[in-house]
Amino acid sequence: MTSSLGSFANHTKIANDTEHLYFVYYSFIRNHLHSLWQERPLAFVSAILLGGGLALFAWNEQSRRTGRIYGMPYMHHPKQGRAFPILGQALNFLRYRPWDLLTTWHLAYGPIVCFTLLGKTMFSIADPVLLKYVLQSKISHVKKDVHNTYKHFLVILGQGIVTSEDQSWMHQRLKMSQPLRSDILTQIPAQTLKALQNLMKSMDQAVETQQPVPLGESLRHLTLQVISGAFLSLPAEESDSTFAQIYMPIVDESNQRVWHPYRAWLIGLPFWWEYQRNVRKLNTYVSHLIRTRWALRRQEEKEGISEREKDVLDRVLQVYEKECDTIPHFLPENMVTQFRDEMKTFMLAGHETSAAMMTWAFYELMGDPDRLIAPLLQEACAVFDVKRDWAKSTAQDLPDAEALAKLTFSEATLRESLRKYSVVPIVARRTIKDLYMDNYYVPKGSSILINIQGVHWNPEFWPEPMKFDPERFLDAQLIAQRDPYTFLPFIAGPRNCLGQHLALLESKMVLSLLTQRYEFELVGQTAESIDWSGDRDPRHRFMVPAIPKEELIVKVKFRRN
Numbered sequence: 353m354t355s356s357l358g359s360f361a362n363h364t365k366i367a368n369d370t371e372h373l374y375f376v377y378y379s380f381i382r383n384h385l386h387s388l389w390q391e392r393p394l395a396f397v398s399a400i401l402l403g404g405g406l407a408l409f410a411w412n413e414q415s416r417r418t419g420r421i422y423g424m425p426y427m428h429h430p431k432q433g434r435a436f437p438i439l440g441q442a443l444n445f446l447r448y449r450p451w452d453l454l455t456t457w458h459l460a461y462g463p464i465v466c467f468t469l470l471g472k473t474m475f476s477i478a479d480p481v482l483l484k485y486v487l488q489s490k491i492s493h494v495k496k497d498v499h500n501t502y503k504h505f506l507v508i509l510g511q512g513i514v515t516s517e518d519q520s521w522m523h524q525r526l527k528m529s530q531p532l533r534s535d536i537l538t539q540i541p542a543q544t545l546k547a548l549q550n551l552m553k554s555m556d557q558a559v560e561t562q563q564p565v566p567l568g569e570s571l572r573h574l575t576l577q578v579i580s581g582a583f584l585s586l587p588a589e590e591s592d593s594t595f596a597q598i599y600m601p602i603v604d605e606s607n608q609r610v611w612h613p614y615r616a617w618l619i620g621l622p623f624w625w626e627y628q629r630n631v632r633k634l635n636t637y638v639s640h641l642i643r644t645r646w647a648l649r650r651q652e653e654k655e656g657i658s659e660r661e662k663d664v665l666d667r668v669l670q671v672y673e674k675e676c677d678t679i680p681h682f683l684p685e686n687m688v689t690q691f692r693d694e695m696k697t698f699m700l701a702g703h704e705t706s707a708a709m710m711t712w713a714f715y716e717l718m719g720d721p722d723r724l725i726a727p728l729l730q731e732a733c734a735v736f737d738v739k740r741d742w743a744k745s746t747a748q749d750l751p752d753a754e755a756l757a758k759l760t761f762s763e764a765t766l767r768e769s770l771r772k773y774s775v776v777p778i779v780a781r782r783t784i785k786d787l788y789m790d791n792y793y794v795p796k797g798s799s800i801l802i803n804i805q806g807v808h809w810n811p812e813f814w815p816e817p818m819k820f821d822p823e824r825f826l827d828a829q830l831i832a833q834r835d836p837y838t839f840l841p842f843i844a845g846p847r848n849c850l851g852q853h854l855a856l857l858e859s860k861m862v863l864s865l866l867t868q869r870y871e872f873e874l875v876g877q878t879a880e881s882i883d884w885s886g887d888r889d890p891r892h893r894f895m896v897p898a899i900p901k902e903e904l905i906v907k908v909k910f911r912r913n
């Protein structure tokens with residue numbers, strides 16, 4: 353007892369002494385700075401600037417040193433681009449596509465590289481073994497880097513599944529897996545046919561009037577119609593008129609803010625108000641849909657009948673109802689917000705990515721019709737009856753799941769587009785525990801970039817990576833030999849993409865039925881323009897999902913043979 357009291361007294365004394373010492377130092381510095389400011393303001397400002405500069409330099413050096421300590425190839429003087437104090441690779445990331453730069457580094461220096469960005473030490477990995485380690489074996493050591501990666505999309509994603517973690521993520525994933533993986537897939541062909549028929553109407557008109565069509569934009573509308581139909585039972589007109597007009601401008605502005613973050617601070621400018629207004633409108637609109645659906649379900653429950661086809665929202669509400677001891681008459685507001693964020697998340701995750709994948713597939717088909725169109729057409733005609741006018745057919749006329757599974761060439765074409773164009777080229781993770789990869793040490797709190805494109809473009813796994821070759825996904829022997837972690841468009845492990853089967857199913861129908869009906873020709877571009885040197889690289893410089901830098905404007909003709 354005495355000794356513990358003694359040690360307490362000692363501690364108190366030390367604490368008091370330390371406090372006193374701090375006070376003396378503080379007063380000394382404050383008085384000197386104050387008199388310097390009074391007597392020689394210029395020297396004062398120079399001292400502050402010099403001190404700040406030295407501190408930043410030390411910070412930058414420290415980041416560089418840590419990279420070296422971990423023993424990894426450190427990108428201070430890489431062959432392409434040069435790092436700068438404080439900024440690190442920021443200027444190079446603005447100058448080159450970040451994922452291209454990282455891919456070049458990986459090819460030159462190996463599967464793991466380290467660099468600094470705005471004073472932060474970052475790691476990039478592009479190797480199947482390391483990727484499996486991070487995405488699967490050590491999943492408990494990493495989290496999504498939500499506030500860096502999805503910052504400007506949080507107005508849409510909110511607390512939905514893409515941005516959630518731990519228990520909340522697990523709960524949502526369990527709830528969504530069944531509806532998305534199997535239940536909804538039976539409805540996708542019918543939804544896709546409806547959306548395709550709308551597109552065919554405008555394409556038929558374009559054939560008559562010989563007006564060129566913006567292909568990427570048309571496919572974006574189509575995928576949004578499929579998602580909003582399958583998830584919220586929205587008719588196409590509503591998806592186009594209301595949803596596309598409020599929602600798409602939000603997505604466009606959020607995309608802009610990724611590379612021009614200052615736009616978020618231009619408070620009061622017309623586009624800033626427009627964005628705020630649209631976000632509010634979208635939230636009100638989706639919340640209203642959810643409340644109305646809840647009321648309809650209560651009504652149907654009371655009457656004991658429900659003949660509607662159930663969409664994803666119904667299925668998700670049904671899971672919630674099963675969790676309730678007594679089903680409330682009005683859906684609690686916190687649940688309205690939760691379901692609203694979930695639905696908005698699916699809109700975002702599910703429409704632009706699939707549209708981008710199809711756009712690249714069409715781009716390649718147009719670039720090499722002799723090699724690619726014939727097998728695609730042959731398969732499409734075997735699955736979709738050629739005598740039928742698919743622009744006027746009904747869902748009952750559609751081939752069944754077994755027949756749709758025979759669209760193997762179109763699926764291989766889509767997979768090859770995902771490989772060559774790596775629609776999502778990179779995803780980010782943050783370590784929450786120290787991690788050891790190979791012989792390298794990655795400390796807790798680091799950012800790790802999962803460089804999907806780096807694996808997709810590695811000739812060790814994909815010979816002649818820039819060649820577009822759907823055969824890679826048709827040859828059974830090649831597929832069997834391949835490490836699954838060399839093809840990661842939907843990543844892998846527990847947080848893999850929930851909509852991958854949906855995306856491939858709708859897209860192979862679109863590819864087959866549009867190719868069966870039309871011939872497309874790029875306006876102002878020729879097959880030779882698929883050239884990746886310098887300015888001729890067809891990809892947008894920064895957008896994710898990766899899209900063409902210029903809208904693909906196409907001339908449309910009916911296919912004759």
Ligand code: HEM
Pocket residue numbers: 496513514515525579698701702703705706709770775776779780841842843846847848849850851852854855
């Ligand atoms: C070609 C189309 C698609 C591509 C390339 C794609 C790619 C991806 C990637 C790379 C991720 C991982 C993101 C990360 O970890 O940060 C992801 C996650 C996700 N995707 Fe997709 N996606 C596609 C289509 C879809 C569709 C159609 C839906 C739904 C309708 C969807 C829903 C989701 C969801 C919910 C997640 C989050 C899963 C989780 O965190 O547990 N995706 N997707």
